[in-house]
Amino acid sequence: MKKSIFTFFVLGLTIISCNKKETETTTETTISADSTEIIANDTLTNVHNGHNAQNSLDWNGTYEATLPCADCSGIKTTITLDKSGTFKYAAEYLDKNLKVNDAGDIMWHDNGSVAHLKGKDIDIKLKVVENGLVGLDTEGKEIDGPLKEHYNYKKLN
Template sequence: MKLIVLFSCLAMISLSACNQTSKNSQHIAADSSAHETVAVDTAHTSQNSLDWAGTYEATIPCADCEGIKTNITLKNDNTFAIVSEYINKNTKVEDSGKVMWHDNGSVVHLTGKETNMKLKVGENKLIGLDQEGHAIEGPNAHLYVYNKVEGEKL
C-alpha cells in the first residue's frame, strides 16, 4: 500500500513539473516572437516614409578656401543636381546624375560625371558618409549635415 501511495506522489510531482516547464516554454516562445516582430519591421524606410525630395544645403570644409557651399537637389524621379561654390575662390562646379538607394532605402548614392557620394537620408536632412558608407567622424562631422531648404518640394 505504501508503495502505491509513493508511486502516486511521484507521478503527481513529475506531471506538475512537466506542466510548469510547458508554461515557461510558452512564455519564452511568446517573448521571443515579440522581439522578432519588432526587429523585422522593414516596411518603413527613408525612401518610402520621408518627404526626401527637395534641396539641401551645407557649407563643407575646404583645405584651401573658407568652405564649399553645396546645394544638393534630390528629385522624385531618382535624379539629382549638385552645385558647389568655393567661397572666396570664384569657382562653381555643377553636376547631375542618378540617385541609387542602398541599405534598405536609408542611404542614397549619388553618381554623376564628377560626383560619387553617399548620404544617409533623415528627417529634413542628409548626413554625409564616407565611400564605404560609414558616418563621417571627428570634430567637423557636423559640417557634413545638409539641411533641407524650407519650402522646397520636387
C-alpha cells in the same frame, strides 16, 4: 550494511541513467508553396519591416551645407533630389573661382536609407534623415570628428 546497499543502489541507478539512450523522433512536415511564401515573408518582416527613408520620408527637395575645405573657407553645396529619382548637385568653392555642377540618377542603398549620387564629377553617399541629409565617407559610414556637423545638409524646402 544498509548504508552500503543503499549507496550501491543509488550508484547503480546513476550509472544506468547515464547510459540511457535517447530516441530521436523525426516528424515530416509537408509545406505547400503558398505556406513557404508566407513563412519567407514573415521572416523578412521581422528583419526589415519595409519602412525606410526612401518610402517613409519626404526626401525630395533642396538641401544645403557648407562643407569644410583645406585650402578655402568652405564649399557651399546645394543638392536637389527629385521624386523622379534624379539629382542636381552644385558646389561653389568660397574664396576661389571654382564651381562644380553635376546631375544624374539617385541610387538607393542600405534598404533605402542611403542615397548614392554618382555623376560625371561626383560620387557621394548621403544618409537620408528627417529634414536633412548626412554626408557619409567612402565606406558609407557617418563622418566622425570635430567637423562632423559640417556634413549635415539642411532641407530648404
